[in-house]
Amino acid sequence: MQNLIVAAIVLYACGYVLRRYLPKPLKHRMGAAVAAWCRQRGWHGMAVRMQAAEQVPATGCDSCSACAGVEKKGKDGGRNPTVQKISVDSLKRSLHR
Secondary structure (H helix, E strand, O other): OHHHHHHHHHHHHHHHHHHHHOOHHHHHHHHHHHHHHHHHOOOHHHHHHHHHHOOOOOOOOOOOOOOHHHHHHOOOOOOOOOOOOOOHHHHHHHHOO
C-alpha cells in the first residue's frame, strides 16, 4: 500500500513539474493527444476539460499587458474600463493605521 501512495505522489509531482516548465506548444500538443486518448475510451468529460485547457488565443499572446491591445481582452471587451482613484487624504489616513 505504501508503494502505491509513493507512486501516486511521484506521478503527481512529475505532472506538476511538466505543466509548469514545458514550453506552451509542447503542452498544447500533449493536451490534444490526451484529449484524443480520452475520447477513444469514452471519457468525454475529461476530453472536454483537456481540450479547453489547450486553446490558444487568436493573437498568439497571453495578455501580458505589454501591448496596447490588452484593454480589449478583458471580460467586457474593453467597453467599460474600470478606473480606480485614490485621494491623497485617504492615503494619509491609511498611513496612520
